[in-house]
Amino acid sequence: MNRKADAEGSGAGAVHVGRRHFLTTGCAAVLLAAGQRSALAAQAYPAHSVNVIVPYAPGGQGDLFARVLSDPLGKLLKQTVIVENRPGATGMLGTRYIVREKPDGLNLLLGQTGEIAIIPLANKKAGYDPLKDLAPIALVGDSPLVMITSAKSPFKSVQELIALAAGKPKQVAYASSGTATPGHLAAAALALGTHCDMIHVPYKGAGQAMTDVISGQVGFFFSSASAAMGHIKSGSVKALAVASTRRMPALPDVPTIDETVLKGFSYSLWGGYFAPAATPAPIIGQLNRDINELLATLAIRTRFEADGAVVKANTPEQFTEFVRAEALKYRDLLKTTGITIG
Template identity: 50%
Template structure:
């Protein structure tokens, strides 16, 4: 009898917990929401995040404050979300580095994306653009590689941080091209682009949304895209593979995450709203025009995508031999 009462008691407590969780989810959001972008303003993730956040404010009926909290290849801002209360009021716009790369690359990363974060919705998957300053003598991948070979160690390349996709793309280009190059890491794509515009570095694998405006203004020159196939938004732009670097395929994706244990009802509401925003022709056209492959996903599909990316970058890290700074 005692055991039966205990089991009933436990079941009752569990039911009360579920009821309380459901009630919180139904009243959400009741106050402003914080969206952390773990990089400096101006990068691809920042462009993606702010474009969707602007529409999400109206859809949720609450202010959504975007905060750029950069450092340590995105892990500082990500850790802040992992530590936040799982109540839907702190979200992350996560990207390839801090989600797919960190656990394979950084031995002391203080979180595990697989258990500490709940995938909400993928926003887009963007090619990286190999860009140089408009005054650079290089107009093709072949010319850039040949120049680096002729003067080993003289050509510098920027990255949004050690261990980012752009860093691995450039290291792969140098390794497979047989052309030693010098890495110059920055705290985000914005500062890297600033120094490329100022001719302080030789080239940069930038997310296309961040680079395209400067290319259109004639300040930067795009030599190639990093994906295996040409992008529909830039069909005349060759791939790095076409420039002679075999099996070269890199991209930068971004999407919404919440702390683990965030109520499923909140995750599902966010997923529906984000996917609805991605159907907006103005949003979709803006993302596609700047080089993004826009995808709608369920939370489960996004989680599966993330697992595949973690596996892929594990192989890339082994191949390049890149170590944390």
């Protein structure tokens, strides 16, 4: 009986071990096949030209990033990279377009602060959630906003402007390129932090805002560095401060708001590449490596830094955390100020 039981036990054990071996081997085979498919997908990418959507009209910072990188990125990918401007609804139209595209890495978004970190929070009709509907690939550049005023303005410093605004409510007006844009929220944060009551004058775009700032129609404007730099150099406007905790290398003599009137003040216009959610990790990884390789080249880095952008290597995970932190910052500001769109 014992020998029979032992024999039966041995047989059952052998069958059990055999099943474990089969399952282990089967799982390994499935994982290997999945890995091979991912590798093949990455090797085959891109099968044809890559389209990069800029959700604004030509000429802005995001457009600059996309166009400077398009040809060299195409050479690394061995395919043509086409930049397409799809402006409208403060960046929402172009962003929605990418969200609905196939997650194959052939349609990308050059997304910026507004449509990624602000609009989905300020507008209930945005129609997308950046952290759910998009896959961050790489941050290209992060450029602090520059507080500018007319060359004719009596203000010689941000301290003088804030002193007047604090003492005379609603005497100082500021321009923005639209409600809930980065420039508007930076000015609202400055007013909130310095306990000033200032008038917001929204325009339909940065061009119109810049025109009235130059003429002295409004007191100041938080402009992108790329849009402000030419006017600063020509002398039509003067830079009062930089919205950062560190001075901008392109404007070393211009103080920061952090060092003058409000500690920790930091608002910027940044831009980076995004793909539709569910884009395969090997494709995201390849694009991230290629973009970082280009950002490390002297010519491209120098070009972007000349417009005030901070350029540094980053992973998709780091860029995702950056986007999440920006969204949290603006969520709290929007809640405190009550600023909304629509």
